[in-house]
Amino acid sequence: xxxxxxxxxxxxxxxxxxxxxxxxxxxxxxxxxxxxxxxxxxxxxxxxxxxxxxxxxxxxxxxxxxxxxxxxxxxxxxxxxxxxxxxxxxxxxxxxxxxxxxxxxxxxxxxxxxxxxxxxxxxxxxxxxxxxxxxxxxxxxxxxxxxxxxxxxxxxxxxxxxxxxxxxxxxxxxxxxxxxxxxxxxxxxxxxxxxxxxxxxxxxxxxxxxxxxxxxxxxxxxxxxxxxxxxxxxxxxxxxxxxxxxxxxxxxxxxxxxxxxxxxxxxxxxxxxxxxxxxxxxxxxxxxxxxxxxxxxxxxxxxxxxxxxxxxxxxxxxxxxxxxxxxx
Amino acid sequence: xxxxxxxxxxxxxxxxxxxxxxxxxxxxxxxxxxxxxxxxxxxxxxxxxxxxxxxxxxxxxxxxxxxxxxxxxxxxxxxxxxxxxxxxxxxxxxxxxxxxxxxxxxxxxxxxxxxxxxxxxxxxxxxxxxxxxxxxxxxxxxxxxxxxxxxxxxxxxxxxxxxxxxxxxxxxxxxxxxxx
Numbered sequence: 325x326x327x328x329x330x331x332x333x334x335x336x337x338x339x340x341x342x343x344x345x346x347x348x349x350x351x352x353x354x355x356x357x358x359x360x361x362x363x364x365x366x367x368x369x370x371x372x373x374x375x376x377x378x379x380x381x382x383x384x385x386x387x388x389x390x391x392x393x394x395x396x397x398x399x400x401x402x403x404x405x406x407x408x409x410x411x412x413x414x415x416x417x418x419x420x421x422x423x424x425x426x427x428x429x430x431x432x433x434x435x436x437x438x439x440x441x442x443x444x445x446x447x448x449x450x451x452x453x454x455x456x457x458x459x460x461x462x463x464x465x466x467x468x469x470x471x472x473x474x475x476x477x478x479x480x481x482x483x484x485x486x487x488x489x490x491x492x493x494x495x496x497x498x499x500x501x502x503x504x505x506x507x508x509x510x511x512x513x514x515x516x517x518x519x520x521x522x523x524x525x526x527x528x529x530x531x532x533x534x535x536x537x538x539x540x541x542x543x544x545x546x547x548x549x550x551x552x553x554x555x556x557x558x559x560x561x562x563x564x565x566x567x568x569x570x571x572x573x574x575x576x577x578x579x580x581x582x583x584x585x586x587x588x589x590x591x592x593x594x595x596x597x598x599x600x601x602x603x604x605x606x607x608x609x610x611x612x613x614x615x616x617x618x619x620x621x622x623x624x625x626x627x628x629x630x631x632x633x634x635x636x637x638x639x640x641x642x643x644x645x646x647x648x649x650x651x652x
Numbered sequence: 653x654x655x656x657x658x659x660x661x662x663x664x665x666x667x668x669x670x671x672x673x674x675x676x677x678x679x680x681x682x683x684x685x686x687x688x689x690x691x692x693x694x695x696x697x698x699x700x701x702x703x704x705x706x707x708x709x710x711x712x713x714x715x716x717x718x719x720x721x722x723x724x725x726x727x728x729x730x731x732x733x734x735x736x737x738x739x740x741x742x743x744x745x746x747x748x749x750x751x752x753x754x755x756x757x758x759x760x761x762x763x764x765x766x767x768x769x770x771x772x773x774x775x776x777x778x779x780x781x782x783x784x785x786x787x788x789x790x791x792x793x794x795x796x797x798x799x800x801x802x803x804x805x806x807x808x809x810x811x812x813x814x815x816x817x818x819x820x821x822x823x824x825x826x827x828x829x830x831x832x
Contacts, residue, residue, distance in 0.1 A: 376831065380828045380831060383824050383827060383828055384770060384772060384773050384824060384825075384828055386824065387773055387776060387820065387821040387824035387825065388772055388773060388775075388776045388821075390776075390817055390820055390821060391776035391777070391779060391780055391817060391821045392776070394780070394813065394814060394817035395779060395780065395783060395814075395817075397813070398783060398787075398810050398813065398814055402783075402786070402787070402790070402810070413789075415782075415785045415786055415788070415789040416785070416789075417781075417784070417785035417788055417789070418788060418789075418792070419788040419789075419791045419792050420792040420795070420796075421795075422792075422795035422796055433756075433788055433791075434788075435781065435784045435785040435787075435788045436756050436759045436760070436781065436784060436815065436818060437759075437764075437777065437778070437780075437781030437784070437818070438781055438782075438784065438785035438788070439785065442764070463796075465792065465795070465796055466796045468792075469792055469793055469796050472789075499782055499785065527771060527772060527775035528772055528775055528776060529772070532771050532772070533770075533771060533772030533775075534770065534771070534772065535770075535771040535772075536768050536769065536770055536771070537768070537769045537771065538767065538768055538769070539765070539769075557768055560771075583764075583765060583769075584765055584768075584769025584771075584774060585764070585765045585769060585774055585777075585778055587769075587771075588769065588771050588774040588775050588778055589778050591771070592775050592778065592779070
């Protein structure tokens with residue numbers, strides 16, 4: 325039913341069409357699904373399961389590739405424009421109307437999936453105070469922008485808004501702006517020497533890619549003996565992070581993941597090779613694990629031969645990649 | 653335990669007593685005849701309708717010219733479009749913003765995260781979300797600093813593209829999650 329709802333809406337169709345086109349060109353590190361055969365039609369569920377899993381993997385790989393390439397494209401623009409508007413700073417994920425309203429700064433857009441959206445801010449809200457400081461002066465939008473310069477990443481920002489004339493209070497956790505610089509394999513190494521390694525990219529192609537997490541609900545948590553944390557449904561490949569299926573991650577270097585997404589953000593804030601301490605619950609016992617972030621596997625690129633056949637080859641060593649993002 | 657199975661219930665008898673269908677559905681020949689009649693009727697009324705439309709159009713044009721006389725030169729823009737455009741948005745930006753609005757509405761219907769989070773795809777999603785948040789922040793600053801329209805347009809286009817990508821990745825993520 326849910327899929328039906330997806331397919332009825334045109335953005336979903338558009339997304340599907342684009343992804344379907346990408347899937348065909350996606351790096352197929354997973355085993356290619358076998359051609360439909362008589363045995364499959366005769367009810368060989370194991371074969372069908374394997375094909376479905378392979379298709380899922382290809383879809384996910386294509387999605388990751390689309391995201392990676394899109395972020396690389398945006399980096400060029402952002403690299404160019406960011407210095408004009410000051411250094412990266414903590415963001416809450418709203419776009420403000422420059423005109424203001426007299427009563428405060430009007431929110432024109434809320435970034436999908438951003439901190440403000442998660443807190444409950446909606447377009448049309450009028451921000452009247454940030455961390456207790458009123459922004460109802462002559463230029464409220466500028467006031468908000470100025471106040472946000474003092475906000476540190478990962479800190480709570482208290483925001484008071486007017487919605488339909490009624491005041492509401494929200495607490496937003498500011499996120500650091502993503503680190504810039506994209507992998508560009510065409511440029512000689514000399515251009516990359518001074519650039520910092522960018523965090524998070526190893527999540528897209530490394531051993532952590534297939535790790536599966538579930539946010540603990542109170543009922544699920546009672547089974548495992550914890551009301552907080554994230555359940556590891558499928559541990560990372562190759563024993564990375566020393567996690568096992570059924571572990572509950574309680575903290576990553578002291579930071580408590582509130583959801584699977586949050587855990588992903590926290591892990592993405594590290595660099596490959598960095599050490600971290602995981603506090604986990606394993607078979608009702610709390611353990612501290614010292615682990616090292618695995619190096620990410622480099623994306624495979626499809627090389628087309630003149631006869632039309634395709635072969636996989638490893639991409640050249642990635643120098644700097646995208647998706648640097650601090651933990652929320 | 654079971655209801656009585658009356659071989660001749662009252663409603664069955666009533667149905668049997670109904671008269672036969674008065675008229676059979678008409679066939680293709682009758683359909684053609686009716687179509688020809690409709691076409692003839694349309695041709696007869698068209699001149700009057702067309703004349704009426706021309707008069708209305710001329711009247712609207714005259715009124716428009718009358719009230720638009722002091723306006724600056726350039727193509728006339730529908731009033732509705734102008735009114736709907738948020739303050740501070742250029743024409744191109746307004747179009748781009750309208751494009752993302754539909755995508756964002758669809759994104760808003762999705763759960764915050766799938767029941768089972770696959771770290772690789774989620775990292776792609778969170779990376780894009782963070783990037784969009786940064787672009788939104790830059791847009792706010794750029795507008796406050798009265799940046800050049802070309803820069804604003806570049807940022808707006810970047811936002812649109814990133815939202816489109818987020819839509820695609822989230823669609824894939826949802827599809828995979830739903831197929832489990």
